[in-house]
Amino acid sequence: DAGVTQSPTHLIKTRGQQVTLRCSPKSGHDTVSWYQQALGQGPQFIFQYYEEEERQRGNFPDRFSGHQFPNYSSELNVNALLLGDSALYLCASSLAPDYGYTFGSGTRLTVV
Amino acid sequence: AQRVTQPEKLLSVFKGAPVELKCNYSYSGSPELFWYVQYSRQRLQLLLRHISRESIKGFTADLNKGETSFHLKKPFAQEEDSAMYYCALRTGAQKLVFGQGTRLTINP
Numbered sequence A: 001d002a003g004v005t006q007s008p009t010h011l012i013k014t015r016g017q018q019v020t021l022r023c024s025p026k027s028g029h030d031t032v033s034w035y036q037q038a039l040g041q042g043p044q045f046i047f048q049y050y051e052e053e054e055r056q057r058g059n060f061p062d063r064f065s066g067h068q069f070p071n072y073s074s075e076l077n078v079n080a081l082l083l084g085d086s087a088l089y090l091c092a093s094s095l096a097p098d099y100g101y102t103f104g105s106g107t108r109l110t111v112v
Numbered sequence B: 001a002q003r004v005t006q007p008e009k010l011l012s013v014f015k016g017a018p019v020e021l022k023c024n025y026s027y028s029g030s031p032e033l034f035w036y037v038q039y040s041r042q043r044l045q046l047l048l049r050h051i052s053r054e055s056i057k058g059f060t061a062d063l064n065k066g067e068t069s070f071h072l073k074k075p076f077a078q079e080e081d082s083a084m085y086y087c088a089l090r091t092g093a094q095k096l097v098f099g100q101g102t103r104l105t106i107n108p
Helices: none
Strands: A004-008 A010-013 A019-024 A032-039 A042-051 A053-059 A064-070 A076-077 A087-094 A109-110 B003-005 B008-013 B017-019 B025-027 B032-038 B045-049 B072-074 B083-090 B096-098 B103-107
Touching: A004 A087, A010 A019, A010 B017, A019 A087, A019 A109, A032 B096, A042 A064, A042 B096, A076 A087, B003 B083, B003 B096, B008 B017, B017 B103
Parallel strands: A010 A109, B008 B103
Antiparallel strands: A004 A019, A019 A076, A032 A042, A032 A087, A042 A053, A064 A076, A087 A109, B003 B025, B017 B072, B032 B045, B032 B083, B083 B096, B083 B103
16 A cells, blocks of 8 residues: 555746645545645645545635545645745545544645 | 644753653644654654554653643653654644644664
């Protein structure tokens, strides 16, 4: 079992561009959550997807959006990138919204 | 508002010495607390959760609702314990609220 897989591992984008990050959950997991981890900070909750719907959302602007597919994989989209969006983006999956999380290795996004 | 505070960004102890990583939380409801660990070049992984009351790798943590704390303890530190440790709070909304983390270094 590969666990949670995220792609790409690293990404460099220009301010104003749009980016899509991808996550494949651990086998058997149907819930996917996304977190942003700025340098020197703990992860911050962006949103959670379950049954292809956004179930919970953290304090992030509408520029951050997501999607969950029927196979439970998920995408995180960020529009109109700002320098402050530079961070490690973590995906976590779980058996259900109330269960413990398994984290991926993250995607390192740099906005220049 | 929910908040997790880890007052020490860095903690350095000698091998064999006791370790305590502090965590305080702010939450008006019934909390569920976790400790996550990230070893060098590895992904974030669950170390322990308060409801299971188990000891993992010699670490324990007791939820003190009166002091709103969930400190992580180990009686004898080992070099392989060097890592980044995050305390996290799960609220009824299922999201995790993380502290800033404590980098633990075990000196030989």
